[in-house]
Amino acid sequence: MSTAQAWVSSRASVWSAMSKWVATLRQRGRVSVEDALHTVENYRSLARDLASARRLLPGTRVTAQLEALYAQLHGMIRRKPHGGRAAWAALFRTDVPRAAHAIRGRIGWITALFVASAAAGWWLVGAFPELVSLVASDGMIRTVEGGRLWTDDILNVTPSSLLSIRILSNNIAVSIFAICLGFFFGIGTFYIIATNGLMLGGVFAFTHQHDLSGRLFEFVVAHGMVELSVICIAGAIGATIGESVIRPNRPTRRESFQHCMQQMGPLILMCALLLVGAGLIEGFISPNPTYPLFSRVVIGACYWMLMLVLLSGAAYRRRRPEPISP
Amino acid sequence: MGTTASGRHMQPEEFTVQGMTGVDLSLHIAGPGSRSYAFIIDWHIRLLAGLAWLFLGLLAVGGGLSIPDGTGLWPRVLVFAPAIIGYLLYHPIVELLMHGQTPGKRLAGVRVVNREGGTPGAGAILIRNAFRMIDSLPMFYAVGLVCCLVSAQRVRIGDMAAGTLLVVNEPQTGSGIDVLARRAGAAGIDPAALDLVERLLERWEQLDPARRRELATALLQKIDAQQPPPADLSDAGLRTRLRQLAGTDSH
Numbered sequence: 001m002s003t004a005q006a007w008v009s010s011r012a013s014v015w016s017a018m019s020k021w022v023a024t025l026r027q028r029g030r031v032s033v034e035d036a037l038h039t040v041e042n043y044r045s046l047a048r049d050l051a052s053a054r055r056l057l058p059g060t061r062v063t064a065q066l067e068a069l070y071a072q073l074h075g076m077i078r079r080k081p082h083g084g085r086a087a088w089a090a091l092f093r094t095d096v097p098r099a100a101h102a103i104r105g106r107i108g109w110i111t112a113l114f115v116a117s118a119a120a121g122w123w124l125v126g127a128f129p130e131l132v133s134l135v136a137s138d139g140m141i142r143t144v145e146g147g148r149l150w151t152d153d154i155l156n157v158t159p160s161s162l163l164s165i166r167i168l169s170n171n172i173a174v175s176i177f178a179i180c181l182g183f184f185f186g187i188g189t190f191y192i193i194a195t196n197g198l199m200l201g202g203v204f205a206f207t208h209q210h211d212l213s214g215r216l217f218e219f220v221v222a223h224g225m226v227e228l229s230v231i232c233i234a235g236a237i238g239a240t241i242g243e244s245v246i247r248p249n250r251p252t253r254r255e256s257f258q259h260c261m262q263q264m265g266p267l268i269l270m271c272a273l274l275l276v277g278a279g280l281i282e283g284f285i286s287p288n289p290t291y292p293l294f295s296r297v298v299i300g301a302c303y304w305m306l307m308l309v310l311l312s313g314a315a316y317r318r319r320r321p322e323p324i325s326p
Numbered sequence: 327m328g329t330t331a332s333g334r335h336m337q338p339e340e341f342t343v344q345g346m347t348g349v350d351l352s353l354h355i356a357g358p359g360s361r362s363y364a365f366i367i368d369w370h371i372r373l374l375a376g377l378a379w380l381f382l383g384l385l386a387v388g389g390g391l392s393i394p395d396g397t398g399l400w401p402r403v404l405v406f407a408p409a410i411i412g413y414l415l416y417h418p419i420v421e422l423l424m425h426g427q428t429p430g431k432r433l434a435g436v437r438v439v440n441r442e443g444g445t446p447g448a449g450a451i452l453i454r455n456a457f458r459m460i461d462s463l464p465m466f467y468a469v470g471l472v473c474c475l476v477s478a479q480r481v482r483i484g485d486m487a488a489g490t491l492l493v494v495n496e497p498q499t500g501s502g503i504d505v506l507a508r509r510a511g512a513a514g515i516d517p518a519a520l521d522l523v524e525r526l527l528e529r530w531e532q533l534d535p536a537r538r539r540e541l542a543t544a545l546l547q548k549i550d551a552q553q554p555p556p557a558d559l560s561d562a563g564l565r566t567r568l569r570q571l572a573g574t575d576s577h
Contacts, residue, residue, distance in 0.1 A: 258489045
């Protein structure tokens with residue numbers, strides 16, 4: 001009997017027990033500390049066997065099976081633990097404010113771009129009214145020319161809850177799009193922000209020409225403050241992603257991009273949550289004519305303040321978050 | 327960590343992860359073909375499941391393929407919301423529940439892992455799926471496919487963002503390893519030679535008779551140089567000899 005043969009024979013029962021152990025663990029949701037320690041011990045033992053197998057039996061099925069078993073154990077040991085409540089608390093207390101703090105300058109620049117685009121849209125539609133067809137549908141134009149807003153009877157057509165879901169999913173999609181397009185060196189994000197600004201300014205100019213801008217403001221103010229702020233934050237995240245690709249702060253662009261996404265992930269989640277709230281307001285409060293302008297302004301301002309509190313971490317922390325490199 | 331370029335024989339590209347014991351782990355990177363195959367299966371599953379839910383829901387609520395006027399809000403939500411949510415969030419939900427796999431990925435024999443070779447966390451899975459919006463542009467996942475073809479580890483933009491990659495699923499080791507090991511121990515030859523014998527026997531029917539005779543003779547000579555097989559030994563005789571060596575023929 002050769003050395004390899006004797007060795008394989010002697011280890012057969014151990015490998016059998018290990019493969020059964022792995023199969024058992026795969027079916028379990030939770031494991032005890034003893035089980036985890038036993039798994040680590042198996043992993044160490046199997047690493048030694050795999051090293052021997054690679055030397056004694058390269059390219060054989062026994063080695064391939066050991067590689068597979070080793071990979072399964074490695075994956076189990078490296079699986080991230082569920083953080084539970086503490087992880088969620090850390091996310092909102094530390095990670096979100098830290099990410100927001102890191103990109104505060106870009107939020108300002110993107111907001112400036114948005115405002116400049118809106119002003120350009122206002123001027124363009126004011127100076128060349130026929131250009132409104134670029135930013136509004138035919139139906140919207142006909143309704144406004146008839147002296148009404150397209151939002152007037154929206155609740156008679158769609159129930160508030162469905163309207164909310166449609167609006168918030170659309171807003172989340174736009175924000176994620178603004179973020180993800182940042183991968184293309186930030187250019188995609190700039191286009192999204194500039195287009196949205198142009199559309200907003202153009203639509204306001206058009207309604208202003210028909211003396212409806214006050215009513216449009218009344219519709220927008222409750223949800224729009226947070227919604228537009230979140231779109232600007234999403235644009236800033238996109239710009240940060242673009243910069244991580246243009247000027248990588250890690251050895252490769254891929255690593256820099258990945259690091260940036262890790263840092264910005266909690267802020268993206270917060271943006272999505274804020275948009276859910278804005279969508280609910282837009283579905284239930286904004287189209288409801290029983291709410292007077294004052295109530296709408298108060299709701300909009302309070303929700304915007306809540307957004308600032310959540311983004312700054314003032315609701316949780318006593319100290320300033322440690323700065324990060326985006 | 328790193329990859330090795332594919333060789334002349336289209337060997338799969340490998341991603342090497344540093345093990346915690348000093349023994350490295352090699353994972354085979356899945357190519358665009360496996361990716362596309364898995365996606366097409368998953369797309370059909372989520373589309374058909376969504377349509378089935380809609381169809382059954384409409385039948386239950388209205389008795390036909392439309393919702394009658396005057397139907398309340400909640401029946402409408404129950405009919406449409408699960409179908410739409412299931413279709414849109416199929417990938418993140420199923421990948422989270424199946425530890426980086428989906429039914430399509432399982433059928434294609436691939437899975438998502440992080441750069442440590444482990445199962446990715448919820449955040450990574452959400453990020454890789456959020457970037458589908460970009461990878462699917464302008465249509466038919468063109469951006470994602472091009473990215474897979476040109477990137478070093480065959481990853482799409484979502485994988486780059488999340489720090490994940492798609493690897494070929496290693497075979498399940500239910501009872502395979504111990505059966506192999508016991509057979510190797512019981513056989514009268516070296517395990518490496520046994521491996522070659524078993525592979526040849528498995529491919530016996532597919533091989534050209536002249537080619538398999540040549541291979542079998544060379545293998546038997548290598549295993550036992552003292553007793554080479556007679557030149558006039560028949561095809562069946564060679565096969566029986568190999569089976570005896572492998573321990574699968576008791577005659």
